[in-house]
Amino acid sequence: xxxxxxxxxxxxxxxxxxxxxxxxxxxxxxxxxxxxxxxxxxxxxxxxxxxxxxxxxxxxxxxxxxxxxxxxxxxxxxxxxxxxxxxxxxxxxxxxxxxxxxxxxxxxxxxxxxxxxxxxxxxxxxxxxxxxxxxxxxxxxxxxxxxxxxxxxxxxxxxxxxxxxxxxxxxxxxxxxxxxxxxxxxxxxxxxxxxxxxxxxxxxxxxxxxxxxxxxxxxxxxxxxxxxxxxxxxxxxxxxxxxxxxxxxxxxxxxxxxxxxxxxxxxxxxxxxxxxxxxxxxxxxxxxxxxxxxxxxxxxxxxxxxxxxxxxxxxxxxxxxxxxxxxxxxxxxxxxxxxxxxxxxxxxxxxxxxxxxxxxxxxxxxxxxxxxxxxxxxxxxxxxxxxxxxxxxxxxxxxxxxx
Ligand code: PLP
Numbered sequence: 207x208x209x210x211x212x213x214x215x216x217x218x219x220x221x222x223x224x225x226x227x228x229x230x231x232x233x234x235x236x237x238x239x240x241x242x243x244x245x246x247x248x249x250x251x252x253x254x255x256x257x258x259x260x261x262x263x264x265x266x267x268x269x270x271x272x273x274x275x276x277x278x279x280x281x282x283x284x285x286x287x288x289x290x291x292x293x294x295x296x297x298x299x300x301x302x303x304x305x306x307x308x309x310x311x312x313x314x315x316x317x318x319x320x321x322x323x324x325x326x327x328x329x330x331x332x333x334x335x336x337x338x339x340x341x342x343x344x345x346x347x348x349x350x351x352x353x354x355x356x357x358x359x360x361x362x363x364x365x366x367x368x369x370x371x372x373x374x375x376x377x378x379x380x381x382x383x384x385x386x387x388x389x390x391x392x393x394x395x396x397x398x399x400x401x402x403x404x405x406x407x408x409x410x411x412x413x414x415x416x417x418x419x420x421x422x423x424x425x426x427x428x429x430x431x432x433x434x435x436x437x438x439x440x441x442x443x444x445x446x447x448x449x450x451x452x453x454x455x456x457x458x459x460x461x462x463x464x465x466x467x468x469x470x471x472x473x474x475x476x477x478x479x480x481x482x483x484x485x486x487x488x489x490x491x492x493x494x495x496x497x498x499x500x501x502x503x504x505x506x507x508x509x510x511x512x513x514x515x516x517x518x519x520x521x522x523x524x525x526x527x528x529x530x531x532x533x534x535x536x537x538x539x540x541x542x543x544x545x546x547x548x549x550x551x552x553x554x555x556x557x558x559x560x561x562x563x564x565x566x567x568x569x570x571x572x573x574x575x576x577x578x579x580x581x582x583x584x585x586x587x588x589x590x591x592x593x594x595x596x597x598x599x600x601x602x603x604x605x606x607x608x609x
Contacts, residue, residue, distance in 0.1 A: 223343055224572050225249060228557075232566045239564070245593035246566045247581045250391060250542065252459035254512040254584070260458055263506040267499065276502065280495045282488060284311025284467070291505035292467060299509065300440035308470040308481050310488065311496040311504075314461070315427045315453035316344060318468045319385075320491060322449050323352035325483035326383050326421045331355070333382035338368065340545070340575035342391050342425070352487075354382065358574050366395040366536060366545075370404040377412040383421045384409065388438060389428040392573050392580040393545040394521075394538020396432060399439040406445035419447045419475040427453035427466070428541040430511045433518045436539035442471040449474065454504070456541075459512040465500040517542050520583040520590055527594050531601050542584040545570070549604045551577050559603055563596035 222230075225248055232246040267276060283289065289306035296304040312318040327333040327349075335349040339360045349356050359376040362369040368386075377384075386405075388397040397405075409420050424441040429452065432438055442448040453466035470481045495501075524544055525537055535546040546567075548556040553569035553576060560567050560579075570578035583590065 218347060225343075225568050228566050228568055231561075235564065242592075244564045244566065245589060245596055247583065247585065247593075248566050248568055250456075250582050250584060251461060252456055252512060252542075252584050253586060254459055254514075254516050256459045257507075257510050257512055259507055259510050260460065260503065263503045264499065267502050271502070277498060280311075280498050280501060282485060282493075282495055284309070284496055285498075285501050288501045288504050289467075291508065292469070295508040296440075296469065300443060302440055302442050303472045304469065305472045308472055308477055310468040310470075310481070310484050311501050312451075312466045312468055312488075313464040313493060313496055314455055314466045315425060315451050316348070317464075317488075317491075317493060317496075318451035318453065318466050319345070319423065319425060320348045320351060321484055321487040321493070322421075322423055322451055322468055323348050323354060323383060324487035324491065325480060326423075326449070327352050327354040328382060329353070332380055334378070334380040336376055336381055336384040337574060338384070338386065340366075340390075340392050340570055340573035340578070341385065342387060343572040343574075345385055345425075346574075355380070357381075360575060361393075361395075364536065366390065366393045367397060367401045368405045370408050373405055373408045374412070377408070377416075377420065379416045381412065381416075381420050383423050385423045385425055386441065387425040387428075389431055389436075389538075389540025390543075391428065391541055392543045392568075392570065392578075393536060394541045394543045395536060396436045396438055396539040399437070399444065402439055402441060402444050409445060409447070413447070413475075421474070421480070422448045424448055424450045426450055427456045430457040430509075431514060431517065431542060432540040433514070433521060434539060438540065442469070442473070446471060446473040447475050449480065454500075454507070457511045458507060460500070463497065463500050465496055465504070467496075516587060517584060520585065520587055523587065523590055524581065524583050528597060531598050533597070533601065542582060544581040544583060546579045546581060548577055548579050549601060550608065553577055553579055556600070556604065559607075560596070560600040562603070563599045565593060565596040565600055 228248040236244045289309040293304035293306040335354045450469040455461035568580040
């Protein structure tokens with residue numbers, strides 16, 4: 207019998223992401239030699255528990271609300287009371303105009319992104335999505351699934367900022383959306399207000415030149431995960447044609463519960479039509495509504511975070527130890543990743559070498575930016591301490607083999 211299924215989807219399902227492959231390899235190794243002997247820095251799965259307000263709110267909801275209402279469908283865009291609470295929070299916290307009628311609750315940032323891209327890419331397959339590299343690898347999958355073509359613009363080293371001239375050159379009449387992710391996975395960098403303003407000026411110029419909006423899609427699952435003095439500007443205040451894709455996965459340590467939202471700036475061009483297209487995309491993709499119990503949890507948890515002190519401690523320990531051993535990386539201001547230059551420049555080769563010491567790192571190639579290692583430090587601090595000799599041994603091996 208002839209196989210008649212989607213080759214595209216089969217390919218996506220069988221070609222695992224490198225991150226997942228390394229994670230699965232780590233699980234096999236843990237079973238073979240014991241979990242405490244494997245140093246797994248592969249996955250961005252928060253290691254810190256959700257703040258107490260999460261369970262308290264869930265317990266109160268379960269005790270107080272009538273089950274049929276609590277577990278029933280909400281409207282497709284999400285419960286209106288919850289959307290009002292989000293709008294009020296955004297107005298109060300960021301001084302931004304927000305309209306509950308332009309907020310759409312989603313199954314995490316991943317769904318927010320697929321829905322948003324499906325909404326803003328014009329029919330016909332001509333639209334482009336500009337990705338700033340390094341980028342979260344799933345962007346490519348989401349953009350292509352939404353019928354878009356992907357164009358990649360590398361960020362500017364050493365701080366991984368947006369180069370306005372390069373941005374100008376990368377935009378064209380087909381650009382429908384630019385995805386910005388700050389704090390950034392995999393670099394941990396935070397874009398400054400000054401840099402975002404420069405980028406906004408270029409985008410406005412391009413909109414005027416090409417005669418249509420270019421939507422900036424702000425992917426913000428790490429918004430609250432910042433250390434030190436870093437400030438994360440609220441992008442709709444700097445560029446009106448912004449759509450925010452927010453998630454509670456990382457801020458509240460709830461990645462498995464799948465809850466987030468889309469915020470269409472009321473000042474965006476064709477905001478109501480964009481929102482209608484968001485509703486349409488959510489419908490076409492079969493999302494129905496975001497998980498109801500976790501929608502109702504949101505109002506009490508807005509602005510709350512898991513305890514970030516562990517991440518800060520991990521960042522400081524890893525950054526100072528690795529730089530002292532001769533590794534080079536940008537000191538991250540946010541998220542929970544360290545982006546380290548692969549000694550010798552071949553990230554895949556160095557990751558293999560590190561695996562000899564049971565050290566699991568992710569090569570940056572899938573992030574559209576070869577030559578680096580991503581180290582996810584949302585892990586127990588104790589594991590980092592125990593892994594430091596392995597980092598040193600990997601560097602020593604590399605230096606020996608270079609000679
Ligand atoms: N965007 C970025 C940059 C991420 O790192 C992730 C998850 O790791 C997501 C989106 C997806 O997040 P969610 O769990 O909310 O779907």
